[in-house]
Amino acid sequence: MPRLLEAMRFVGAGLGLHTTLDRIAAIAAGLADAHCAVVAVLPEDGEGKVEYVFHGVEEETRDRIRALPGGHRRMRQVLARSHPAAGADRHCMDVAIRVHGALFGMLCLAKKEGGGEFTAKDVTLVRAIATEAGIAIGNSRLYEEASQRERWIDGSVAVTTALLTASDADEALEVVAQQARRLSDSAASAVLLPAGEGGLEVVAVASDRAREVLGRIVPPSSRVVREVLAGRAVFLEDAATHAWMTDSVARSYGPTMVLPLQSDGRVLGALITQRLRGRKPFTRADRTLATRFASQAALALMLADAQRDRERLAVYEDRDRIARDLHDLVIQRLFATGMMLESAHRSSAQPEVRTGVEKAVDELDVTIQEIRGAIFALQQGPAERQPGLRARVLREISMAAVPLGFRPSYRFLGPVDTVGPDAGKNLIAALREMLSNAYRHAEATRIDVRVDATVTLEDGRRGVRLSVADDGVGIPLEGRRSGLANLERRAESLGGTSWRTSGTGPGGRGTTVLWQVPVEAE
Template identity: 60%
Template sequence: MDIATEANRSLQGLSTELTARVPRLLEAMRSVGNGLELRTTLDRIAETAAELADAEYAAIGVIDAEGQGLSEFITYGVSEEQQALIGGLPDGRRGLLGALIRRPETVILADLTADPRYAGFPPNHPPMHTFLGVPIKVQGETFGNLYLAEKRGGGLFSDADLNMVRVLATEAGIAIGNARVYEEGRQRMRWIDGSVAVTTALLSGSDAEDALVVVAEQARRLADSAAGIVLLPDNEGGLEMVAVSADNAAGLLGTVIPPHSPVVSQLLAGEPVYVDDSATDERMITDAAPLFGPSMLLPLKNGDRVLGTLATPRSRGDRKFTDTERTLAAQFAAQAALALVLADAQRDRERLAVYEDRDRIARDLHDLVIQRLFATGLMLESAQRKAIVPDVQVKVGQAVDELDVTIQEIRTAIFALQQGPAEAPAGLRTRVLREIGTAAVPLGFQPSASFVGPVDAKVGELTGKNLIAALREALSNAFRHAEASRIEVVVDATAKLPDGRDGVRLTVADDGIGIPEGGRRSGLKNLAKRAESLGGSSTYGPGLGEDGGGSRVVWEAPL
């Protein structure tokens, strides 16, 4: 028999075998095509391949996004009990499976254990010898491999088996490709929704700190990371963690990446940094680095301006970030930076509107209200001089004094309205009023307060703290010893000290019983010591009572 005749008979036999299997293959394909979920579809493909090729075992290895190992390994023929005894599924980084990932090709083996690429089976693994491996490819892109093992009835897997498995491998490739496209679409929608959520939250009026926390929380959720961290440049040139979304947020807040860290210059230059393992990467030199594994550090950049950095570290041992995740996260960081800039501009506009309104009110108070009160005072003084009845003169004089006090309080309010944004809410003025409000409860009445000059703007933090302590001591003494019904507190930021320096003067005067000999001395000494430690002084004298009764404490220190 010549070679041509033998080849023809072989082809006819192969054709007959394929023809016999086509109905079963088409039926199996229709069944496979009904699967909408990737894992279910791959399970069906593995089962179908094993049944049509008369193989005892089948498996599908799906290559991970980096192309270095397996992200999934679907098996058929190995029971759950056997899988539990075997332990972990192969990662595809060594042995024959690893070789087929690095170099996808069709392989038919009579005994896979004799192949030089074979690296051994783990304990309790079922014995396998005959082997068929087919790459899963679609349009030139490799998604994984379809494996069959242990041909029933003995013998090698045939060419008919190979051709049929190739068809199923193509179906698997289409399913994996569609699943990845679908998942990437879902990822993009999640990141877009997250960007919208951040923009909405920031533009809805959140303050700066809340805005950064929103960015950290959304980044953590979208990146599926262990933490979301926003870092801002500090005064030393490093990056400080100012907003953290994590299980241990308190332990991370305030952590600083020092300026000599290799990543700082790169981030401040607007370049992202990707780390495979924070715990072992020499560039990550903070105490927090050993807590995390793969990390993305993305500059919050708007134009040429770098606002800070967004970090999304995953736990140790977690999967690395894919190229798609890196791209989406970088786009999110850019959108978040733009939203932060817009939110900051919006807050500036709102603050500007408030300060313009405050400035208008201050002008109206100064130009209209004070002038009218001043004119009314002059009219009352004129009436007082012309009054014949002494009681009327006294009453009119008291009214003039009250107008003077009112004018002074309005001027104090004008100074408060003219304060800048950095000076306003928690300044010295607010703390003085808080102390007076606290003292009003035990006193049974509200002491009056007036301020001269821009108190919040001029008085330094150290002097301000000591002034509050001195005020607390003076009010405490008045409550315990003075038996007063009236107390006046004045804080003057335009005072001149005896040596000519600019200073602040605190005056606390009451109409009580005065300071008896030997009484209240310890409190007065404390006041004097506080003032002298700052280069100032503290004195006392007559107060608000008739004929100089009561007491007056004057405490002053440099600004």
């Protein structure tokens, strides 16, 4: 009896489930003087494979037991055949292990010391150990479930923090995938968001094969996509058999959870976690906790979007205020300064003073136009994500400054960034051609670029005019003519025109090339 009490205390000493099962097998074998002990653990949800914990069992016998089609029901027969007195019932015994009244598994012993049979006393001892084991396993399950819930909660907190504080949304989504992979003990996890074609696009991956998966679109015809977009989770035993992603990557995975990122009835995307083929399936607890994690991640996504919307709104409100201040204060003061200079110009009798004042007034006009352009740029809405026409023109000017050896001057008039995409794309190509011609043929020391979006065409439509003026040698007989022809064809294709004037610079030198099209293509 003291030996049994000591064994029972030792059984309940551990909290980890696997450690507890190892102890049960070893202690039961020791009490019954058995060489072999096996604990067959039934699948928690009634489906899936039986798991085994072995003590004193040869590897060959372990393999035969694992391969049994009947699971634990035929385990006793295999152990009995491994004993010299094969077939004798009393050379093996098995006892049920129950946890909170429910069958957890079977404890089977074989090969008693000296080749004898198990006695009634052995059966009583093992049953007592099985009863104590049920209590210990129940405690271990509670401990592991509590630890598992704590890990998932910590993961949810990490995801929420990342989504609310990250400046890069892609990095935050990668945190979601990484946490899901770690918490679910998976080989791969991914976040999918709705694609333009109606399916789901893989936007973040935590996997050793991320490059093969990132950017892939799961089509809307997939059953999995339909289920997830309807707000229902999908659990698969073998990802490849359901052909939701038919490639070599999918065929390497087995147990799979596809969870909707859903909050307040709105499906934002999906979270996928996958274990390698042959690994144990996700338990009921795994599924429940992962589903809660996905809901928490979806809520964090919505909160992060709302926070970014508020930040963007604050930025646009600030930009509107700056635009109003520029228009109501700065421009008015510049106008007043210009009027004062014009008054000084009229009252001055000295030619050099008058010339200087005229130049100052011209510079003020240019400054006012540039401020108006900046005001318009500040008032643009959030939908414009690509660089505007103004930015692309400035980029071309900066690129041309390197071969030219100086930076061309520039001036913008009107709402340049409202020019349509076709007109803008061709204007940039025309500007590149003009600057290239000036570099190769004009021998210029000064180039002035002007983009005017206030032009009214002959048919009444609004147009945009690009002009590039240089102080070079003019148009040679050979050289720029082919480039000018290209400019004319490009403008005509958009319903516009292109022309040139010569002798526009000091001493009759220089050339001005003009290119004009409607701001929107017909």
